[in-house]
Amino acid sequence: MFSSLKNALGLDTLNVQTHLNQESVMVGTTLKGVVSITGVANDKTVNHVDLHLLTTAEQDTDNGDIKRSHTLGSVRLAHQLIIPANDQITLPFELALSAETPITNVGYSHQNGTHLWLHTDVDVARTLDSSDKDPVYTTPTPTMARFLDAMNGLGFRLIKSDVELGYLNTAYGRSSYGCYQELEYAGRGFGLNSVEVSFLPIGEQTHVVLEIDRAFRSDSYGVISLTDNMSVADMMALIRQRVGI
Numbered sequence: 001m002f003s004s005l006k007n008a009l010g011l012d013t014l015n016v017q018t019h020l021n022q023e024s025v026m027v028g029t030t031l032k033g034v035v036s037i038t039g040v041a042n043d044k045t046v047n048h049v050d051l052h053l054l055t056t057a058e059q060d061t062d063n064g065d066i067k068r069s070h071t072l073g074s075v076r077l078a079h080q081l082i083i084p085a086n087d088q089i090t091l092p093f094e095l096a097l098s099a100e101t102p103i104t105n106v107g108y109s110h111q112n113g114t115h116l117w118l119h120t121d122v123d124v125a126r127t128l129d130s131s132d133k134d135p136v137y138t139t140p141t142p143t144m145a146r147f148l149d150a151m152n153g154l155g156f157r158l159i160k161s162d163v164e165l166g167y168l169n170t171a172y173g174r175s176s177y178g179c180y181q182e183l184e185y186a187g188r189g190f191g192l193n194s195v196e197v198s199f200l201p202i203g204e205q206t207h208v209v210l211e212i213d214r215a216f217r218s219d220s221y222g223v224i225s226l227t228d229n230m231s232v233a234d235m236m237a238l239i240r241q242r243v244g245i
Helices: 002-009 142-153 232-243
Strands: 015-020 030-038 044-061 064-083 088-096 116-124 130-136 157-165 179-189 192-202 205-214 220-227
Touching (some): 030 044, 142 157, 142 192
Parallel strands (some): 044 157
Antiparallel strands (some): 015 030, 192 205
């Protein structure tokens, strides 16, 4: 009885499942997968199927930090699609990830505030919309990974990872996502409280924006420019020079 009433009113929702081809994806490459939509008792007309990549970003306000969902990219998979009754349609997708995409897999779980997910939005005509939400795990590029190894090699300890709303502005260029990731490392003493690391890849170089917090002094900023052929030892030397350790 209730099922018949739902059908008559057009309230049956489609079943939406999003499947990724890989467990994690390196930033700067392409996220691939499929969206499967399973029909219900009657044919359904779908106005569109959209895929959105989102993260949680913090905004600094007068009332404290506010966390907001921030869209990093979108792709339309279908428009004016018919889902036959009790049938299943599979839509493959590819979503290019900028090298600025926040990194979730930083080898550190405590206070890791960096989260990414895919939101699949299926706009169904004359009925309830259907959607799916799936986590996305990202890894650093080899150059970024070597820099993180260099920080660890110098005795810095990662204590926090999150995403901030806003832009990185440097002499080399400006970030483009409207948000950026901050990896916060505890200082090593000697008046050094912390070092925050943000990556800004532009062209053939990866620029590393450093915010250095020293005791009894105002914060200072610096940029280290990396090339793909630099070793961990090369990067350690640049960090020592820039941070002053």
